[in-house]
Amino acid sequence: MPNKLIKLHLEVRYQRVEITKNMNIKVNSSWELVKHGVPQGSVHGSLLFLVYINDLALMLRKYATPVLFADDTSVIISSPNKTEFKEMISQVLNAIAK
Numbered sequence: 001m002p003n004k005l006i007k008l009h010l011e012v013r014y015q016r017v018e019i020t021k022n023m024n025i026k027v028n029s030s031w032e033l034v035k036h037g038v039p040q041g042s043v044h045g046s047l048l049f050l051v052y053i054n055d056l057a058l059m060l061r062k063y064a065t066p067v068l069f070a071d072d073t074s075v076i077i078s079s080p081n082k083t084e085f086k087e088m089i090s091q092v093l094n095a096i097a098k
Helices: 002-010 045-053 056-060 082-097
Strands: 013-015 018-021 025-028 032-034 065-069 072-076
Touching (some): 056 065
Antiparallel strands (some): 018 025, 065 072
């Protein structure tokens, strides 16, 4: 049952963007299906985000320095060697894709 509730919460969600010009003119985009991510502002969104990225820092430590704070993630890659630097970037991106 809990899996079904989580699945229902994450699937079939739509969003649009609204831009307000001069306080009285609003322009809306069309509604689009949200295919990835966790709804921001939800009570359990933070927990689901942590579960989602739980192993990311461990996977990236071989190649870079991951910095995770709240709902934000940065990756610091450093090398004086240009070729090695490019290789490290490639390895980090491959690890994230996995």
